[in-house]
Amino acid sequence: MKMKNKILVAIVAIVLVVILAGAGYYVLADNNDDDSKETITVGYCNKVCYESFMIAEENGYFNGLDVNIEAKIIPGGGTDVSSALLKGEVDLAAMGDTPAVQNLNTTDKTSIVCRYGYSESMHVFVARPNSGIDVDDLSTVEGKTIGVQQGSSTEGALLDWMNVNHIDTNKVTWKYLKPNVQVEALSKGDVDMIASSQPNPQKALHLEGTYVVGTSEGLGNYYPLILLGSNSVISEKADAVNAVVDALKKASDFMKDNHEKAAEIAANKIGWAVDDELYCMQQITWEVGFTQEIDVKSLEKTAQVLRDNGQDISKDLNFVERSIMKP
Template sequence: MRKSVVALFCVVFLTMILPVQGQCGENGVMVRVCYPNKVQYAPFILANETNAWEKNGLTVKNIVIAGGGIEVAEALVAGEADVAAMGDAPALIAVSRNGNLKILTSYMTSENMHRLIVSQASNIAGPSDLIGKRIAVHAGTSTYGALLLYLKKHGIDKKEVALVAIPPQFFPEAMQKGEVDAIAGSEPWPQNVLDKNPTARQLTTLAGLGNTYPHLILVRADFLRASPEKSRVLLRVIADMESLLRDRPEEAAKLIARATGRPWQKELAALSELQWSSGIDETIKKSLLQTAEFLLAEGKLKKIPDLKTAIQEQ
C-alpha cells in the first residue's frame, strides 16, 4: 500500500513539473507582439488574419492598439510586449532610453506616407502660410519627426507655429470645430479628416527631406536571448507577409480592411505609397541617424543611440 502511494505521488509530481519545465524552454514561449491597427503595420495584421503565426509554429498574443507607435513603444518598455512595430521616431526614443531593447529590422519605408491636410478656412496655400497656424500632430510619432524636418527645410521655427498634441482619433472633430488649421499624420488619419471635412485638402506630403521614414521591429533583449529561434521565425513570417503585399496587394488590402474596418479600396490606395522589404541598409541607417540628430536638437533625445549596438545582427 505504501509503495502504491509513493508511486502515485511520483506520477502526480512529474505531471505537475514537466509542463512547467517545458515552458522554460523555447518551445513553450508565447510571443507577445504589439502593433497599431493601421495599414503601416500590414505584415503583422496579415500574419494574424492568415494565421501565419500558428502555421509557422508560433504561439502569439497579438496586442493591437488604436493609437500609434509611441503607445506601442511604451508597452514594450513597460514589459507588456516582447516584440513591437513602430515608426523611426518612437523607436529611436525607446532604444535611447532603454538598453534592454534591440532593433531587429526595418520592414517598411515610404517618403510619402506622412501627409499635411489643411482646412479651407485656414487659407494655407504654401509652407510660409503655416506660420501662426495651429497644426495637430500626434506627439512623439514618426509623423511628428517628419513635420519638424519639413518646417526646418522651409525655414520655419517650430515656435512660429502652434503644434497641437492630440490623439489622431480626434483630428477630424478638431478641424470641424475650427480648433486646428491643419493636421499632420499617416493613414488612416489624413483620409479620416478629408472624409469628415469635405472642403479640406492635402497641402503636401512630407517627402523630399532625404528620409525614408523606416518602420522598425523592436524586441526586448531578454526575450531575444531566451528565444532566438522564435525571433528568427517571426522575421521569416514578416518577410512572407511582405511578399504578399508586393505580389497581391488587392488581396492584402481586403484582409487588412477586415481588421481595420476601413474600405479595402482606401487601404489599397494607402498601400501604394509604402515599400515593403526587411533589412537595414545604409540608406535606412542614414535616415535613422538624420531623425536621431533632429530629435536630439529638439530635446526629444538626451543622446543619439549607437546604431551599431542598437541594431541586432542577423
C-alpha cells in the same frame, strides 16, 4: 463455454483500457507539447503602417509553428506600442522611426529586430478649408494651430519639413492629439492643419474643402517602420523572434503578389474602404531587412532632427550596434 466468454470479455476490457490509456497519454503529451512551446507577444496598432502584422495573423503565418506567437493590438500609435514595450507588456513592438529612436535613447534594454517597411511620403499634412494656409507661401503656417501626436514619427517628419521650409516652430500652436481624434478636430476647426500618417490624411481629404499642404517626401528620409524587441527576449527566445521575422517576410511577399486581397484584409480589420486602404498600402514598400542606406541613415537623420528641435537624443546612439540584423 460461459467461462471462455468471461475470459474473452476480460481480455477485451483489458485491451480497451490499454488503448484508451495510450490515447489519453498522447493527448496529454500533445497538450504538454503546446504548453512547453516558447511564447512571444508582438504589439502593433490596428491602423495603416502595420498591415504586415494584420496579414500575418489573418493568413495564419503566426500559427502552426514551434513557438506560440501572440498578437496584441495596442490602441493609439507607435509611441503607445513603444511604451508597452518599455513597460514589459509586449516582447516585440512595431513603430515608426521617431518612437524607435526615442525608445533606444531611453533604455539600453531594447534593440532593433528588423525594418518591415518604409516610405518617403509616409507623412501628410492636411489643412481645413479657410485655414489661411497658402501652399504657395508656407510662411502662412506660422500663427496656425497644428494637430499631431506627440513623439510620433509624423512629429519628427513635420519638424524636419518646417525647418526645411523655414517655418518657425515656435510660431505655431501645437495641439497634441491621439490619431483617432485628429480628423474630427480638423472637421470642427479645433486645428488648422493635421500632420499624420495614413489613414488620417486620406480620411481628412474626404472632408469638403480640405487640401494637402505638404508631405514628408523629398526630405532625405525613408521613415523606416521598425520592429523593436527587449534584449532579454531576443537573447532567450531567439527561435521565437526568428519565427516572427519569417512570418513578416511571408506577409510582405503576400502583399506584393496580392495587392487587392491584402488591402481587403487590412481594410476589414481597420474598418474603412478597400480603395482607400489599397492606395495607402501602395505608398509603402513592404520589405523586411535593415540596410545602411534605407535604415541607418534615416534613423541617424531622425535623431539629428530631434536634437535640432531640442530633444535630448544621445550622439552616442549607434543604430548598427543596436540592431540584431546587421546591414
